[in-house]
Amino acid sequence: MRRSFFSVLVAGLAALASPVRAADAPPVKIGAVLSLTGGAATLGDPALKTLQLYVDKLNGQGGLLGRKLELVAYDDGTEPAKANGFAKRLIDDDKVDVFIGGSTTGSTMAMWPAAEKADMPFISLGGGLVIVDPVKKGLFKVSHNDRMIAEKALMDMQKRGIKAIGLISETSGYGQSGRKETLALAPKYGVEVVVDETYASKDTDVTAQLTKVKANPKAEAIFVFGFGQGAMIVTKNIAQIGLKLPHYEATGSASEDYIKLTGAASEGVRLPSPAMLVATQLPDADPQKKVSVEYTTDFAERYKSDASTFGAYARDAFFLWVDAVKRAGSFDKEKVRDALEHTKGLVGTCGVINMSPQDHLGLDISAFKMVEVKNGAWTLSQ
Amino acid sequence: MLLQFVFSGCTLGAAYILAALGFSMIYNASGVINLAQGEFIMIGGMSAAALSALGIALPMAIVAGVVIAALIGAAVERLAIAPTRKADTTSIIIITISVSMVLRGLTEIILGKENHSLPPFSGDQPIDFQGASILPQSLWVFALSAIIVVALAFFFGKTRFGKSMLATSHNRLAAQLVGVDVRKVMMSSFALSAAIGAVGGVALAPITTVAYDTGVMLGLKGFVAATLGGLGSGLGAVFGGLFLGLCEAFTAGYISSSYKDAVPFVLVFLVLTLRPQGIFGVKSADRV
Amino acid sequence: MSQLVSSTDIREWSGAPRMKGLTALGAVILLLPLVLPNAFYYDVVIRIAVNAIIAIGLNLLIGYTGQISLGHAGFLGIGAYGSAILTSRYGISSLPALCVTAAAVALLAWIVARPILRLKGHSLAMATLGLGIIVSIVLTNEAQLTGGPDGLSVDGFAIGRVAISGEKNWYWIFSAVLFLSVVLAQNLIDSPAGRAIQALHGSEIAASVVGVDVKSYKTSIFVLSAVFTSIVGSLYGHYSGFINPGVANFATSVELVTIVVVGGMASIWGSVIGAVLLGVLPQLLAGHEGWDTVIFGLVLGLSIIFMPRGIVPTLQGWFRERAR
Numbered sequence: 001m002r003r004s005f006f007s008v009l010v011a012g013l014a015a016l017a018s019p020v021r022a023a024d025a026p027p028v029k030i031g032a033v034l035s036l037t038g039g040a041a042t043l044g045d046p047a048l049k050t051l052q053l054y055v056d057k058l059n060g061q062g063g064l065l066g067r068k069l070e071l072v073a074y075d076d077g078t079e080p081a082k083a084n085g086f087a088k089r090l091i092d093d094d095k096v097d098v099f100i101g102g103s104t105t106g107s108t109m110a111m112w113p114a115a116e117k118a119d120m121p122f123i124s125l126g127g128g129l130v131i132v133d134p135v136k137k138g139l140f141k142v143s144h145n146d147r148m149i150a151e152k153a154l155m156d157m158q159k160r161g162i163k164a165i166g167l168i169s170e171t172s173g174y175g176q177s178g179r180k181e182t183l184a185l186a187p188k189y190g191v192e193v194v195v196d197e198t199y200a201s202k203d204t205d206v207t208a209q210l211t212k213v214k215a216n217p218k219a220e221a222i223f224v225f226g227f228g229q230g231a232m233i234v235t236k237n238i239a240q241i242g243l244k245l246p247h248y249e250a251t252g253s254a255s256e257d258y259i260k261l262t263g264a265a266s267e268g269v270r271l272p273s274p275a276m277l278v279a280t281q282l283p284d285a286d287p288q289k290k291v292s293v294e295y296t297t298d299f300a301e302r303y304k305s306d307a308s309t310f311g312a313y314a315r316d317a318f319f320l321w322v323d324a325v326k327r328a329g330s331f332d333k334e335k336v337r338d339a340l341e342h343t344k345g346l347v348g349t350c351g352v353i354n355m356s357p358q359d360h361l362g363l364d365i366s367a368f369k370m371v372e373v374k375n376g377a378w379t380l381s382q
Numbered sequence: 383m384l385l386q387f388v389f390s391g392c393t394l395g396a397a398y399i400l401a402a403l404g405f406s407m408i409y410n411a412s413g414v415i416n417l418a419q420g421e422f423i424m425i426g427g428m429s430a431a432a433l434s435a436l437g438i439a440l441p442m443a444i445v446a447g448v449v450i451a452a453l454i455g456a457a458v459e460r461l462a463i464a465p466t467r468k469a470d471t472t473s474i475i476i477i478t479i480s481v482s483m484v485l486r487g488l489t490e491i492i493l494g495k496e497n498h499s500l501p502p503f504s505g506d507q508p509i510d511f512q513g514a515s516i517l518p519q520s521l522w523v524f525a526l527s528a529i530i531v532v533a534l535a536f537f538f539g540k541t542r543f544g545k546s547m548l549a550t551s552h553n554r555l556a557a558q559l560v561g562v563d564v565r566k567v568m569m570s571s572f573a574l575s576a577a578i579g580a581v582g583g584v585a586l587a588p589i590t591t592v593a594y595d596t597g598v599m600l601g602l603k604g605f606v607a608a609t610l611g612g613l614g615s616g617l618g619a620v621f622g623g624l625f626l627g628l629c630e631a632f633t634a635g636y637i638s639s640s641y642k643d644a645v646p647f648v649l650v651f652l653v654l655t656l657r658p659q660g661i662f663g664v665k666s667a668d669r670v
Numbered sequence: 671m672s673q674l675v676s677s678t679d680i681r682e683w684s685g686a687p688r689m690k691g692l693t694a695l696g697a698v699i700l701l702l703p704l705v706l707p708n709a710f711y712y713d714v715v716i717r718i719a720v721n722a723i724i725a726i727g728l729n730l731l732i733g734y735t736g737q738i739s740l741g742h743a744g745f746l747g748i749g750a751y752g753s754a755i756l757t758s759r760y761g762i763s764s765l766p767a768l769c770v771t772a773a774a775v776a777l778l779a780w781i782v783a784r785p786i787l788r789l790k791g792h793s794l795a796m797a798t799l800g801l802g803i804i805v806s807i808v809l810t811n812e813a814q815l816t817g818g819p820d821g822l823s824v825d826g827f828a829i830g831r832v833a834i835s836g837e838k839n840w841y842w843i844f845s846a847v848l849f850l851s852v853v854l855a856q857n858l859i860d861s862p863a864g865r866a867i868q869a870l871h872g873s874e875i876a877a878s879v880v881g882v883d884v885k886s887y888k889t890s891i892f893v894l895s896a897v898f899t900s901i902v903g904s905l906y907g908h909y910s911g912f913i914n915p916g917v918a919n920f921a922t923s924v925e926l927v928t929i930v931v932v933g934g935m936a937s938i939w940g941s942v943i944g945a946v947l948l949g950v951l952p953q954l955l956a957g958h959e960g961w962d963t964v965i966f967g968l969v970l971g972l973s974i975i976f977m978p979r980g981i982v983p984t985l986q987g988w989f990r991e992r993a994r
Contacts, residue, residue, distance in 0.1 A: 037963065038595075041495045074956050079921075080821055080914045085713060086956070088837075092710035106820045106914050113911040128820060171640060173820035176813060197639045202599040204397050204590040207390040208634040211514075215383045229497050229591055236589075240508040241386065241515050261499050261591055263506075415792045465975045471791045472738045476931050477974050479924055483967030491961065602799075602920070609796050640811045647800030654797045655785040 027070040028331050030055065030321075031096030033086045033111060034125075035103035038078025039172065039201060042228045042255075043103040046299075046311030047125055048073055051100065053302050054318050064325060072096055078103075080110035087111035091118045097331050100317045102126050103310075106173050112139060121324075121337040123317040125310070127251075128177050132360040138337050140360040142316040143309075143350060144251065144274070144368050146174070146225075150182040152272035152368045153223060153248045154189040162221045162246065166195035166213030168206070168234060170226030178225035178250055194218045201230035207237050214243050221245050227252020232261050239265035246270070256306045259376055270381065272368045276312045276349040281380045287347045288367065295349055316348035386514035387635040388628065393516065393589065395627025396523035400582030401604020402611065402619035403530055404575045410538070410614045411547045411571030414463060414474055418482035419579055420601020421489075426451045426580020427592035428489055431498035440501065448580040454485070455576025456569045464568060482597065490594040502588035523585045527623075530578055531616045547571055606646040610653050625649075688856055691939055695852060699845040703838070712837035718949035719844040720906050723851045725929040725941035727898030730855060732927065733936030734864075735891050736871045737787060738795050740923050741802025745896045747809055747918025748775055749903025751816055754824040754913055759815075764827045768904040772897050779896035783889040802923050809915040821914030824907045840909045847905070848942075851898065855938050867891065871936070932973050934980025943982050 032051055034044035055071045058064055072094045076083035083102060090096045091114060098121050102108030105128030115122045115138060122139045124131050129145040144152075157165065165186075169179035175198070186193050195216050197209035213219050222245050224234050231253045238247060239262075247269045249258075254273040259266050275282055279292035295315050299307035323346050324339035325331060343355040343362060351367020372381040404419040430447030434440055462481050466474060503522050508515040537544035549557040550567045558564050583592060590596070603626065611622025626646055634642040706712055724746065731737050752771030756762045762770070786797050810819050817823075827834045834843060858864050867887055869877040878884045907913045916922070925948065933944020951969060955962035977984040 037490065037495075041595075045495055075962070079916050080912065081910070081917060082952075084910055084912065085717065088710040088713045089953070089956075092708035104820075106916075109821060109823070110910075110912045110914065130820070171643075171810060171819065173818065176818045177820060180813075197634075199639060200643055202596075204586070204600075205390050205393040205631075206634075207393070207515075208387050208631040209639045211383050211386040211390070212635065229593060232497070233590060240506075240517055242508070242510070257496060261497055415795070462971055462975065466978060469974070469978050471795070472732060472927065472935070473931055473974050473978060475738070475740075475792070475795060476924075476928060477971055479928075480967040480971035480974070483963050484971065487961070487963030487965075487967060491964070605796065606800070609793065613792070641807065644804050644807045647803050651797055651800050651804075654789055654793050658789055658793050 025067045027068040028064065029070050029072050029094060029096040030318075031087075031090035031094060031099050031120075032071060032073040032101040033076050033083045033090070033099070033107060034073060034101045035078040035107065036075035038076075040078040040103045042308075043125070043310045044075070044078075046308045047101070047103060047314035049303055050295075050299065050307075050311040050314040051318060053298060054315065057298070058322070064322060065329070065331070067331075073101075076103075076107050078107070080104075080106040083107035084110040084114065087114040091115070091120060096120075097333065098321055098336065099123065100125070100314065100321065104173060105131060105177065108139075112136065115139070119333050119337070121321070121333055121340055123320055123340070125313045125317060127174055129181065130177070135358060135360050140320070140340055140355065140362075142320060142348065142353075142361075142363075143313045144272070144363055144365075145361065146178040146250075147181040147185070148363075148365050148368060149225075149251050149272050150178060150185050152365055152370065153250075153270075154182070154185055154191055155365075156270065156272075156370050157191055157221060157223075157246075157248070158189040160246070163190060164192045164194045164218045165221045165223050165248075166197070166216060166219040166245075167193045168195075168197050168199060168209060168213070168222065168224045168226075170230050171198050171200050172226070172230075174250075174252060175226045182223065182225065192218075199226070199230060199234060201226065201228065203230065203233060205237065206234050207241050210234070210237055210241055210243060213245075214241060219245060221248060223248045224253075225250045232258060235262045235269065236265045251309065254309045254371070254378075256308075256378075259373060259378070264376075266373045267376070269373045270370060273371045273378070274309050274312055274350045275367070275369050276307065276309060277378045278369065278371055278380045287352060288349060291347050292349045312349040316350055316353075319348065320346065320353065383635070385512055387631045389514050389516040389520075390635075391628035391631030392524070392624070393520040393627070394630055395624040396520055396527060397582070397586050397590070397600060397623075398603050398607040398626050399527045399620050399623030400523065400530075400579065400585070401600050402608035402623045403527065403534070403616065404579040404582070405604055405608040406614050406616060406619045407534065407575040407578060408571055409551075409608070411551050411575075412463070412568055413551055415471070415478065415605070415613075416572075416575070417475060417478040417601060417605065418458065418485060418597075419575065419604060420597030420599070421482045421485040422451050422455060422576040422579030422597070423583040423586070423600055423604075424592055424594065424597035425454060425485065425489065425576075425583065427500065427583030427587040427596065428493055428498060428594070429580075430584045431500050431587060431592060432493050434500065435498070444500075444584050447584055448577050451580030451583075452573040452577040456573040458485075458576075459569050459572035463572070464565070482601070486594055486597065493594065495594060497591040497593045498587070499591045500584060500587040503585070506588070517589060519585070519588045523582070523589075526581060526585050527620060530581070531620055534616050543567075543570070603646055606650045609650055612659055688860075692849075692852065692856075695849060695942070699849065703841065709837040712841050714949060714953060716837065716840055716844050716909065718945050719848045720902050721926065721929055721949060722942045722945035723844075723848050723902045724899045724926055725933065725945055726851050726855050726938055727895035728926055729930045729933075729935065729938065729941045730858070730867075730891050731895045732930050733934075733940075734859070734867050734871055735888055737888060737892065738791075738798065738927070739892075739895075740795050740799035740920070740927060741805075742798075742895070742899055742926050743918045743920070743922035744802035744805035745775055745779070745899040746903040746906075746922065747805050747915065748778070749900030750824075750907035750913045750917055751809060751822070752900070753904030754822055754907045755815060757825045757908075758823070764825070764908060765829055768901060771904055772900045775900035776893050776897050779893040780889060783892040784885075787885070787888045787892060799920065799923070802918065803920060806915055806918040806920070809918055816915070819915060821912060823912055824910070826911075827905065827908035834908075843905065844909075847902065852938055852942070859938075863887070863890075928970055932970065932977075932980060934982035934984070937980060937982045937986075940980045940982035944980070947981070 036044045055069045074086040102124045105126040108124040108126040124141045129147045169175040195213045199206045249271040275288040276292040282289040296307045328335040328339035346353040351363040353362040355362035408416045429450045430443045433443035502519040546562040607622035607626045611618030753767045756767035866882045929944035934940025
């Protein structure tokens with residue numbers, strides 16, 4: 001009797017101790033609200049593909065903590081009001097365990113009230129400083145924010161002895177917050193903004209605004225803060241009117257498409273970029289090299305096209321979460337949130353991430369690389 | 383500086399002229415305001431770019447792009463406009479908006495979200511003149527608009543088919559009674575308008591690149607330009623487009639670049655309240 | 671216009687079914703919480719209510735007086751931002767802020783109505799479209815005041831000392847406003863003013879010949895629909911906690927007109943049904959990447975082609991046919 005009881009006990013304990021087979025436990029859901037259509041479609045589309053890529057990959061390797069992952073993604077059409085609605089759907093209806101997304105700052109901030117109420121760990125892909133400043137308990141971000149973009153560019157300008165610039169910013173959230181940061185930081189680097197113009201992302205011609213820069217004798221360089229198609233048109237117009245000043249762009253133009261569609265006009269353009277764009281040129285000792293090269297290879301293998309920085313942010317967000325889950329040993333929202341906050345030394349394509357309760361970005365500006373278009377290709381610049 | 387603003391305004395205006403011509407064309411033939419006109423422009427550019435990327439020679443790709451747009455225009459008329467002929471203005475506007483959504487959505491699915499470009503017709507070395515520069519492609523767009531305006535004037539004024547188109551728009555029943563095939567007329571008007579738009583799209587692509595959503599703003603501003611100049615008037619479309627482009631450029635240059643997008647709508651508000659038929663339009667009288 | 675909506679239809683729609691319709695609406699409002707599983711569903715219903723209220727007001731304009739407006743989202747934006755800025759920045763409490771904003775919108779609408787309502791057809795469409803876009807541009811550019819393109823956080827709402835928060839509580843607020851709007855609109859249609867308005871719709875010239883003050887009725891309806899929109903916009907801002915200039919853009923205006931047209935012009939219940947349809951459809955389509963725009967456009971286009979008078983009037987027509 002005792003023996004059989006004992007053996008039952010042992011069998012029971014053994015059963016408890018063995019990991020739950022993936023087929024038995026329900027999948028862990030990752031909720032993603034991305035801009036797959038609308039003005040920010042170039043941000044959301046690679047992000048979705050990247051998330052799908054790595055969810056599938058991890059599932060193929062047996063899942064996370066023995067459970068399969070499932071990606072639930074919605075398109076907010078670059079409309080924060082829709083993002084707000086989908087946030088609630090993800091929380092209440094789909095019952096996800098984490099939010100990755102908000103391709104834009106607007107969408108992120110629209111989703112935040114609902115996420116906050118639900119104590120949902122939320123890793124944003126948006127670029128605005130406001131996402132992490134002031135720090136919000138469950139909200140984290142992975143990409144360098146607009147202040148850092150401005151700072152990196154201004155540092156480079158200072159290094160090259162540039163004292164006055166013309167600033168052309170896009171009327172989108174990205175452009176306007178970038179403009180605000182640039183205007184605030186410029187004096188610190190001894191730079192004066194002598195021309196301050198804007199353009200809309202769908203403009204077909206911005207030579208009127210650029211002419212003002214050209215006509216201003218004090219301007220020694222031009223800084224364009226925008227992304228995608230709009231920035232490409234600005235670049236082409238700069239070449240068209242023969243504006244031969246040093247030309248800086250924002251990280252929004254850090255893509256292969258930018259060079260492809262602007263052609264010779266982009267030669268010599270400098271911008272701050274995540275290392276991913278020049279992954280193969282990094283010295284082997286640079287920790288970002290391995291993950292960046294891996295990412296571009298993985299992406300190209302599955303999607304047969306170039307990876308973009310926006311997809312890279314999604315990759316970093318995904319692995320940030322995976323790392324936190326592993327350290328927390330569970331998917332519990334509170335534990336994962338705490339683990340996220342204590343991320344240390346995690347290497348992402350954007351840099352080495354070291355979070356803290358006061359810093360929910362965890363990147364410093366050194367991870368940002370200054371790159372230049374040389375002979376029609378992105379090259380690492382010192 | 384002033385001259386560059388003028389050139390900038392001309393480049394912007396050239397795009398608007400082409401969009402406005404398409405609006406005027408369809409309005410002339412059927413009284414319909416086609417808010418999907420922008421999508422025809424986009425389809426022309428996107429098809430040509432896609433075919434060219436597949437390796438087809440550029441001239442062929444352009445012709446094919448225009449033909450595709452024309453076919454789509456005819457299909458739109460048959461499927462969406464003809465069945466709702468009797469509906470009122472509001473409903474027809476909504477229908478054309480729904481058509482634009484379908485066209486935009488399908489283009490996005492089939493051709494993707496990225497921007498595409500076409501090589502310029504005669505190189506992209508800007509032409510410098512007195513310190514200001516303009517792209518040769520912009521001049522091409524103007525040249526094309528001019529050709530189209532002249533051709534349309536000839537078409538509506540001198541050819542039998544063109545005259546039957548005008549007749550249909552003025553009084554459909556009467557036109558039918560004298561033997562005009564109104565169905566063919568309606569279909570052709572849309573096809574023609576789509577073709578005009580597509581030509582514009584192909585000419586603009588080298589300057590602005592095209593993507594699935596290029597048509598939205600362009601269509602809207604084309605509508606504004608056409609209204610400014612007087613709907614139904616080819617000359618009005620040219621004037622409206624150019625005027626709009628110049629006002630935008632001057633606002634950006636002299637007042638505020640952030641508010642330049644408000645200019646078209648402020649202008650149209652003023653024109654509509656002061657001279658509702660547009661600058662070149664004809665005052666219409668309602669029969670009681 | 672006159673071929674689309676016959677005066678017989680209008681008379682019948684605003685007559686006997688009134689009490690039945692209201693009772694049904696009341697019953698639905700009271701019973702819905704029993705079937706809604708979680709806060710997300712409440713959110714969808716609230717958005718539907720918001721759209722329905724605006725559509726009812728807009729329908730008075732488009733369906734009854736025959737004036738199209740492609741810029742009503744502008745009033746929505748002013749309502750939302752006005753109330754948000756007054757409460758967050760100037761510390762005014764929410765209910766007075768809402769009223770002040772609504773009054774400002776009424777004034778703006780009145781000023782704008784005079785020149786605009788002389789226009790007809792596509793000119794009116796263009797003028798209203800322009801206004802909406804101008805509002806949207808101002809909201810985007812005046813970042814100091816409005817938070818710019820990235821939007822603005824909005825404080826909570828309170829009636830006196832009672833703070834309203836949570837989807838379930840807001841559900842009651844919006845349902846009440848919806849119910850009141852329907853009652854108000856129906857009373858308006860049945861009143862002498864309402865009959866004057868319907869006469870307008872048939873033929874403005876004929877109406878003015880028999881002594882209807884066409885201009886002042888058109889203006890009043892325009893202002894009324896603007897105020898409906900503003901009030902709801904203010905409430906919605908407080909409810910969602912966050913607004914951005916997109917709330918005033920052209921796409922939103924199109925959505926509102928779509929609800930009116932698809933639901934049924936000159937049909938109050940049509941606006942409600944239209945709002946339900948256009949609120950539920952995107953949720954059903956979500957996740958079908960890329961196809962949602964196409965399907966939405968198809969649904970929209972097909973319903974106008976096959977039911978040009980709108981869903982509710984067409985159905986009412988069928989039932990009447992059957993009754994004969």
